[in-house]
Amino acid sequence: MGLLIYNVTVVTNNDTNRIINNGAVAIEGSRIVAVGSETGLKTQYANFETMDGEGRVLMAGFTNAHMHFYGTFARGLALSKPMYNFHDILQHLWWSLDKVLDLDAVYYSTLLPAITSVKKGVTSVIDHHASPHAVDGSLDRIQDALAQIGMRGILCYEVSDRDGKDIRTQGFHENERFIRKCSIEKANNPDSMFDGMIGLHASFTLDDDSLEMAAALCETLERGVHIHMLEDKVDETLTQQHYKRSVVERLNHFGLLRPDSITAHGIFLDDDAIKLLQKTKTIVVHQAQSNMNNAVGRADVFKLLEHGIQVGIGTDGMTPDLRREVMTGYLMHKHHLGDNNAGWSEYETMTFKNNPEIYSRLSGQKIGRIEAGYLADIILLDYYPPTPFTENSFFGHFLFGMIDAPVNTTIINGRIVMHDKMIPTIDEAQIAVESRACAQKIWEKFTAQ
Numbered sequence: 001m002g003l004l005i006y007n008v009t010v011v012t013n014n015d016t017n018r019i020i021n022n023g024a025v026a027i028e029g030s031r032i033v034a035v036g037s038e039t040g041l042k043t044q045y046a047n048f049e050t051m052d053g054e055g056r057v058l059m060a061g062f063t064n065a066h067m068h069f070y071g072t073f074a075r076g077l078a079l080s081k082p083m084y085n086f087h088d089i090l091q092h093l094w095w096s097l098d099k100v101l102d103l104d105a106v107y108y109s110t111l112l113p114a115i116t117s118v119k120k121g122v123t124s125v126i127d128h129h130a131s132p133h134a135v136d137g138s139l140d141r142i143q144d145a146l147a148q149i150g151m152r153g154i155l156c157y158e159v160s161d162r163d164g165k166d167i168r169t170q171g172f173h174e175n176e177r178f179i180r181k182c183s184i185e186k187a188n189n190p191d192s193m194f195d196g197m198i199g200l201h202a203s204f205t206l207d208d209d210s211l212e213m214a215a216a217l218c219e220t221l222e223r224g225v226h227i228h229m230l231e232d233k234v235d236e237t238l239t240q241q242h243y244k245r246s247v248v249e250r251l252n253h254f255g256l257l258r259p260d261s262i263t264a265h266g267i268f269l270d271d272d273a274i275k276l277l278q279k280t281k282t283i284v285v286h287q288a289q290s291n292m293n294n295a296v297g298r299a300d301v302f303k304l305l306e307h308g309i310q311v312g313i314g315t316d317g318m319t320p321d322l323r324r325e326v327m328t329g330y331l332m333h334k335h336h337l338g339d340n341n342a343g344w345s346e347y348e349t350m351t352f353k354n355n356p357e358i359y360s361r362l363s364g365q366k367i368g369r370i371e372a373g374y375l376a377d378i379i380l381l382d383y384y385p386p387t388p389f390t391e392n393s394f395f396g397h398f399l400f401g402m403i404d405a406p407v408n409t410t411i412i413n414g415r416i417v418m419h420d421k422m423i424p425t426i427d428e429a430q431i432a433v434e435s436r437a438c439a440q441k442i443w444e445k446f447t448a449q
């Protein structure tokens with residue numbers, strides 16, 4: 001039996017972003033089957049179970065286009081070594097933390113931020129994972145945690161040469177194994193909730209033979225790469241020094257720039273590099289909060305958008321909450337440019353058009369709209385507009401009101417994951433107890449290195 005949600009204001013996010021007052025949405029299985037007026041749909045779907053939306057706003061769940069769940073275990077971690085630049089941050093924090101993660105840590109570091117995601121209305125995530133001494137099966141453990149909460153995801157293992165060729169090769173195997181597993185699941189059920197990419201760390205930690213292996217896997221598995229690109233100048237400097245090419249030329253040389261590849265950050269792109277990204281239709285994902293936190297600079301995403309490049313927004317492990325990233329990034333660009341008009345349409349495009357399109361391009365699944373045939377990834381927000389709420393005023397309401405509105409209900413793939421702010425399948429406090437016990441052991445290993 002299906003579900004009919006009524007007494008809601010529907011934000012369709014379709015081509016005209018039609019807003020339906022006194023609306024209703026019918027869901028059957030994992031998909032939306034009808035969207036329209038409450039009176040019409042109540043008659044048409046009289047046999048469906050019902051949910052009273054109590055006047056809330058109903059809209060599509062958000063997509064986080066670049067995340068690192070494993071970064072959760074850095075929260076509160078004491079760092080003894082000084083960090084004066086981005087390379088120090090990598091060496092003394094991330095490349096020290098990832099080395100001590102075991103498979104249980106991979107699982108628990110995903111579980112709590114997945115709960116937060118659902119509470120914040122994020123229904124799909126593209127994650128980038130590293131645990132060099134627990135590679136095999138690591139993506140399954142992330143999948144287990146997401147599946148336990150009910151969240152959708154595209155996962156990958158971050159391959160690098162920084163821990164030696166054996167671990168590099170294990171990373172490729174993990175990506176391949178996971179992608180093949182997901183392909184089988186999708187052949188049985190096109191709406192299955194997981195897929196994979198070929199994860200790569202960044203140009204400066206990957207030798208030419210590794211990029212060749214990545215390119216071969218892209219061809220075999222028909223998947224793109226998910227890689228950090230020019231997050232800091234060190235990527236360009238060391239790539240030029242060791243491999244005698246610029247980062248973007250090098251990725252293009254190996255055939256890794258493609259419409260199904262994600263390049264995260266893109267802070268130091270010259271005009272030639274932008275042309276290559278444009279020509280190859282490569283995706284760029286932007287993370288303003290992380291860039292500010294690492295003090296690495298500002299990506300000129302407005303210029304990339306002007307060139308027709310598909311730019312999305314991720315949180316880079318800073319938070320599972322996409323809405324916080326949207327607001328911070330929007331303000332960061334305005335402040336940096338000294339232009340009070342900057343960013344409005346660009347942030348609306350990246351959040352509501354590009355992020356779901358990126359996910360759909362990579363997974364082949366339709367998400368991000370409240371429209372018949374789309375997957376039922378739906379949230380109900382406690383938002384009662386104080387001023388006229390139309391397709392034209394929507395983004396103003398989003399930035400200055402909905403961005404803080406509590407999520408009452410989250411539905412993913414047609415399943416009610418959270419209702420009345422309760423996730424009935426889990427005991428969050430108990431999970432946190434287990435997570436802290438796991439993290440304590442990881443922190444002891446981190447300190448003992």
Ligand SMILES: [Zn+2]
Nearest residue numbers: 068228264316
């Ligand atoms: Zn990242």
